[in-house]
Amino acid sequence: MSEDHRRRRLALRALLADRNADALLVTNLLNIRYLTGFTGSNAALLVVTDDTEDESRSIISTDGRYLTQVSEQVPDLRAEITRAVGTRLIELAGKDGVGKLGFESHVITVDQHRAYTEVAGEVALVRLGGLIEQLRMVKDEQEVALLRGACAAADAALSLLIENGGLRPGRTEREVGRQLEFLMLEQGADGISFETIVAAGANSAVPHHRPTEAILAHGDFVKLDFGATLRGYHSDMTRTFVLGSVADWQREVYDLVLQSQAAGRAALVPGTPVTEVDAAARDVIDAAGHGELFLHGLGHGVGLEIHEAPGIGKGGTGTLLTGAVVTVEPGVYFSGRGGVRIEDTLVVRDQGPELLTLTSKELTVV
Amino acid sequence: MSEDHRRRRLALRALLADRNADALLVTNLLNIRYLTGFTGSNAALLVVTDDTEDESRSIISTDGRYLTQVSEQVPDLRAEITRAVGTRLIELAGKDGVGKLGFESHVITVDQHRAYTEVAGEVALVRLGGLIEQLRMVKDEQEVALLRGACAAADAALSLLIENGGLRPGRTEREVGRQLEFLMLEQGADGISFETIVAAGANSAVPHHRPTEAILAHGDFVKLDFGATLRGYHSDMTRTFVLGSVADWQREVYDLVLQSQAAGRAALVPGTPVTEVDAAARDVIDAAGHGELFLHGLGHGVGLEIHEAPGIGKGGTGTLLTGAVVTVEPGVYFSGRGGVRIEDTLVVRDQGPELLTLTSKELTVV
Numbered sequence: 001m002s003e004d005h006r007r008r009r010l011a012l013r014a015l016l017a018d019r020n021a022d023a024l025l026v027t028n029l030l031n032i033r034y035l036t037g038f039t040g041s042n043a044a045l046l047v048v049t050d051d052t053e054d055e056s057r058s059i060i061s062t063d064g065r066y067l068t069q070v071s072e073q074v075p076d077l078r079a080e081i082t083r084a085v086g087t088r089l090i091e092l093a094g095k096d097g098v099g100k101l102g103f104e105s106h107v108i109t110v111d112q113h114r115a116y117t118e119v120a121g122e123v124a125l126v127r128l129g130g131l132i133e134q135l136r137m138v139k140d141e142q143e144v145a146l147l148r149g150a151c152a153a154a155d156a157a158l159s160l161l162i163e164n165g166g167l168r169p170g171r172t173e174r175e176v177g178r179q180l181e182f183l184m185l186e187q188g189a190d191g192i193s194f195e196t197i198v199a200a201g202a203n204s205a206v207p208h209h210r211p212t213e214a215i216l217a218h219g220d221f222v223k224l225d226f227g228a229t230l231r232g233y234h235s236d237m238t239r240t241f242v243l244g245s246v247a248d249w250q251r252e253v254y255d256l257v258l259q260s261q262a263a264g265r266a267a268l269v270p271g272t273p274v275t276e277v278d279a280a281a282r283d284v285i286d287a288a289g290h291g292e293l294f295l296h297g298l299g300h301g302v303g304l305e306i307h308e309a310p311g312i313g314k315g316g317t318g319t320l321l322t323g324a325v326v327t328v329e330p331g332v333y334f335s336g337r338g339g340v341r342i343e344d345t346l347v348v349r350d351q352g353p354e355l356l357t358l359t360s361k362e363l364t365v366v
Numbered sequence: 367m368s369e370d371h372r373r374r375r376l377a378l379r380a381l382l383a384d385r386n387a388d389a390l391l392v393t394n395l396l397n398i399r400y401l402t403g404f405t406g407s408n409a410a411l412l413v414v415t416d417d418t419e420d421e422s423r424s425i426i427s428t429d430g431r432y433l434t435q436v437s438e439q440v441p442d443l444r445a446e447i448t449r450a451v452g453t454r455l456i457e458l459a460g461k462d463g464v465g466k467l468g469f470e471s472h473v474i475t476v477d478q479h480r481a482y483t484e485v486a487g488e489v490a491l492v493r494l495g496g497l498i499e500q501l502r503m504v505k506d507e508q509e510v511a512l513l514r515g516a517c518a519a520a521d522a523a524l525s526l527l528i529e530n531g532g533l534r535p536g537r538t539e540r541e542v543g544r545q546l547e548f549l550m551l552e553q554g555a556d557g558i559s560f561e562t563i564v565a566a567g568a569n570s571a572v573p574h575h576r577p578t579e580a581i582l583a584h585g586d587f588v589k590l591d592f593g594a595t596l597r598g599y600h601s602d603m604t605r606t607f608v609l610g611s612v613a614d615w616q617r618e619v620y621d622l623v624l625q626s627q628a629a630g631r632a633a634l635v636p637g638t639p640v641t642e643v644d645a646a647a648r649d650v651i652d653a654a655g656h657g658e659l660f661l662h663g664l665g666h667g668v669g670l671e672i673h674e675a676p677g678i679g680k681g682g683t684g685t686l687l688t689g690a691v692v693t694v695e696p697g698v699y700f701s702g703r704g705g706v707r708i709e710d711t712l713v714v715r716d717q718g719p720e721l722l723t724l725t726s727k728e729l730t731v732v
Contacts, residue, residue, distance in 0.1 A: 065573075065574075103476075105475065105476040105477045105480075106475055106476075106477045107475055108475060108476050109471065109472055109473055109474060109475055109476070109495075110469075110471040110472075110474050110475070110476060110479050110493060110495075111471045111472045111493070111495050113476050114471075114493075127476060127477070127480075129475075129476075129477050174551075178548065178551050178552070182544065182548055185540075185544050186544070191561070195557070207431075208431075
């Protein structure tokens with residue numbers, strides 16, 4: 001792992017050199033985890049760039065609670081133990097002769113910035129927000145392995161839920177949600193990605209329905225949108241089932257969403273503008289006359305956050321990069337009646353996308 | 367509920383008038399929930415103050431996803447539907463003649479502030495961070511009722527865990543943690559307050575140990591630190607058990623922590639400096655010669671956040687206010703051997719503190 005983190009820090013240093021910054025003060029804890037593996041709740045990281053690959057000028061700072069942890073998780077960087085991690089690293093950067101110091105202006109608050117300015121002295125603080133998030137868009141194989149593991153825990157949990165009759169008339173949405181979350185943890189997940197969505201019957205027409213005491217009934221659509229985390233990495237998957245027997249309108253809408261989802265997956269080609277990926281799936285639903293029932297974007301990046309760049313929607317920007325990990329999740333929602341969403345998590349690859357969520361997408365009657 | 371929220375907004379308006387601000391732009395989502403009951407994931411709130419109690423100049427803003435939700439949860443305020451909630455409300459404040467507009471400088475990022483400045487025009491943006499957090503320190507009875515409910519779910523779950531033999535040699539820390547979390551949800555919790563701490567044997571000496579595959583054994587201390595949430599409000603409780611039989615050193619350290627905790631609870635008197643409350647509990651442990659093994663502060667406020675003001679520790683500031691809800695949680699940790707922490711959540715009352723976590727604190731052998 002340590003070598004992966006070092007490689008990421010060197011990639012960041014190249015970006016900093018492009019921006020003519022001498023160093024970056026990293027304060028977003030997820031970015032610190034990405035660059036070092038450190039998982040404590042208070043930290044800052046000073047990444048100094050120069051013509052060498054030497055890292056002796058870079059420093060991680062955390063407080064006394066994490067003295068042991070930081071030496072174990074980040075053996076290859078100098079550690080500075082203090083409560084005031086950010087201001088202390090600015091002072092040290094000044095002593096080290098750093099002239100232009102970038103800071104994460106998308107996470108640093110106005111009050112924090114004021115405190116930084118007070119200690120900056122000769123150091124020029126420059127806004128450099130989102131730089132590491134840009135790197136994080138492209139996952140390395142270490143990250144893909146963790147995402148694959150998180151997706152596998154979710155797949156296994158869903159399979160057990162179905163096998164054990166967890167989806168049956170008479171249960172409440174909440175019961176199903178709790179069981180599914182419990183099963184993910186049992187299958188090796190460290191946690192859940194977000195509150196599990198279980199939406200039965202008419203509730204399935206609400207895109208982000210929260211589970212209630214509503215009771216599953218024969219003939220219902222049951223939509224499950226859920227994910228597991230593994231060492232900080234998130235999975236995201238949606239499947240929609242039918243209980244007991246399928247009505248014609250249900251089969252129709254299911255097939256439509258399935259087709260749309262396949263078109264979206266097929267459009268995951270490196271270099272494609274994200275708006276075109278969205279359109280590939282949306283066109284299928286538009287052609288069936290239901291465009292106005294597809295209420296959201298097609299997908300989003302997944303990694304250390306459940307929603308991260310790139311956003312794949314009508315208003316998205318940029319193109320798909322090789323190594324991006326994204327969701328493809330079209331949906332069609334008939335208000336008051338029911339809806340279907342089908343979602344996978346995939347890696348964008350040169351030879352075609354790699355599916356990480358492996359549960360069947362065939363219409364399943366349980 | 368609606369009337370409680372209105373009362374909180376009027377209290378905020380009085381604070382704004384004291385600061386000579388015409389209005390406050392609220393962007394911390396927890397503060398918006400506190401002031402309006404709105405629970406969506408994107409919102410801003412403009413609270414305008416003047417000599418009346420009329421609220422027609424105040425506006426809540428959220429995006430189209432929450433159109434129905436905002437009208438249901440906040441029927442008494444005008445709603446503005448847009449994606450760019452913050453900048454839009456600044457524009458509307460300008461049109462309404464607001465001169466001095468406070469913003470939450472402790473949560474607004476440097477990048478957001480830049481965007482705000484671009485649309486501010488004649489409106490003067492002034493830093494007013496932490497104002498609502500100050501109000502939130504004193505809970506009203508509506509809030510205490512939710513905190514009591516959250517604590518009751520945690521009490522009930524722990525009781526069931528013990529009754530069902532959930533704490534027994536051979537189980538892993540993780541299994542116990544998962545079961546306890548599952549039971550809290552079953553007992554009416556909406557969620558868990560934080561990742562449950564289960565620490566057996568020598569692990570109990572690590573104050574914030576995360577559950578592992580470590581196996582519970584006869585003679586172990588088992589420390590459980592956990593909580594439930596109810597409509598956004600958090601409970602927090604720690605109990606330490608002994609498995610099978612108690613050694614003399616275990617009884618000694620348990621009794622010491624129990625005495626210290628009782629002293630801390632007794633010191634919860636309105637008007638007491640928080641440093642004195644901390645000292646009341648700490649003195650007991652100091653007197654036993656174990657002061658250096660009590661590694662953390664005595665407690666913290668609890669409410670919409672699991673940790674909020676006031677901090678009760680050596681470096682704390684201010685005095686206890688009537689209506690504050692705080693934890694009292696001394697601990698003594700023998701590294702490599704085991705430790706004890708006992709924690710309650712309590713309301714500071716004029717007639718003496720009200721205990722919200724009701725599980726017995728007698729030394730319990732399971």
